[in-house]
Amino acid sequence: MFLLKKILVETSARHVHLSPADLATLFGEGYELTVKKMLSQPGQFACEERVTIVGPKRELKNVSILGPTRPHTQVELSLTDARSVGIVAPVRESGDVEGSPSCKIIGPKGEIEIDCGVIAAQRHIHLDPKTAEEMNLKDKQIVSVKLDTAERATIFGDVVVRVSPKYAPAMHIDTDESNAAGVSGNMEGEILE
Numbered sequence: 001m002f003l004l005k006k007i008l009v010e011t012s013a014r015h016v017h018l019s020p021a022d023l024a025t026l027f028g029e030g031y032e033l034t035v036k037k038m039l040s041q042p043g044q045f046a047c048e049e050r051v052t053i054v055g056p057k058r059e060l061k062n063v064s065i066l067g068p069t070r071p072h073t074q075v076e077l078s079l080t081d082a083r084s085v086g087i088v089a090p091v092r093e094s095g096d097v098e099g100s101p102s103c104k105i106i107g108p109k110g111e112i113e114i115d116c117g118v119i120a121a122q123r124h125i126h127l128d129p130k131t132a133e134e135m136n137l138k139d140k141q142i143v144s145v146k147l148d149t150a151e152r153a154t155i156f157g158d159v160v161v162r163v164s165p166k167y168a169p170a171m172h173i174d175t176d177e178s179n180a181a182g183v184s185g186n187m188e189g190e191i192l193e
Contacts, residue, residue, distance in 0.1 A: 005135045006188040007125055008170045009147060010040060011178035014081050015064040016051055016105065017074045017094075022114075026051060026107025033067040040170045041126060043068065053077070054104035055085025075103060075118045078176040082120060092119040093160060121174060124160045125191070126167035135191065139163035145171055145189040152182035155192065 023031060027049065034048040047065040053075055060081060074097055082089035087101045101118045104111055125145070127137060137143065141161040147154050156177065171189055173181075 005191050007145065007191055008040070009145070009183065009187050009189045010170050010172055011175060011183060011186075012076070012121065012172045013064065013175050014053075014060065014075075014077045015046075015066045016053070016076070017066055017070045017072075019071060019073045020069045022073045022105070022112050023069055025110045025112050026105065028109045031109075033065060033069070035067070039066070040168055042166060042168055049107075052106040053085065054106060055082075055087045057086030058084065059106075060085055072097065073105070073112070073114050073117055075105070075114070076121045076174075077118065078174040079120050080176050082118065087118050089118050089120045091122050093122050093124065093162070094119075121172065122160055123156055123158065123171070123173050123177060124162050125169075125171045127161060127163050127169050128165060128167050129163055131169045132161070132163045137161045137163070137191070144192040146192055147181045147183065147187065147189045149182040149184075149187070152180070154181035156181075156189075159191075 035045045036048045037046045045067050047067050049065050050062045053060045053063050090100055097117045100116045102115050103118050104113050143159050144155050144157045145159050
């Protein structure tokens with residue numbers, strides 16, 4: 001393996017992306033999301049608002065919403081979260097929801113049933129084109145990333161590189177992956193090819 005570069009590694013907990021229509025159903029017509037905290041990806045933010053995700057076995061309360069709204073509603077859970085609510089979530093890139101499971105989402109003003117949209121996000125790296133070029137990485141390339149944590153050093157394979165002018169350099173893993181590697185807070189990983 002050839003050592004390329006360091007990348008910020010962030011843990012992405014369970015969350016929901018809402019379409020404008022679904023936001024209106026859940027929170028009321030004309031409702032606008034409230035920024036709680038800006039995220040590392042430009043223009044993306046965690047919201048004050050929360051929803052409940054309902055699966056066949058149980059529900060998850062107080063699930064974060066990430067803004068701004070998107071064209072389609074999507075629920076991103078860890079595999080542990082998905083199993084706990086009775087959903088078999090496929091591991092997919094964000095936005096690739098065709099044929100994925102359904103669930104109910106409950107907000108303060110209403111509820112919706114999405115036909116598909118529940119996934120476990122594939123571990124991925126966001127890069128802007130300039131950084132991707134400097135690292136000699138291409139969009140959709142699959143790499144490995146080494147995390148040197150104190151007691152659980154891990155190499156994650158099957159990490160998809162996503163390149164866009166809208167991105168800032170960062171790798172995202174879910175809570176299952178973060179816990180398995182003993183990640184505490186944000187850290188740097190080393191991209192291996």
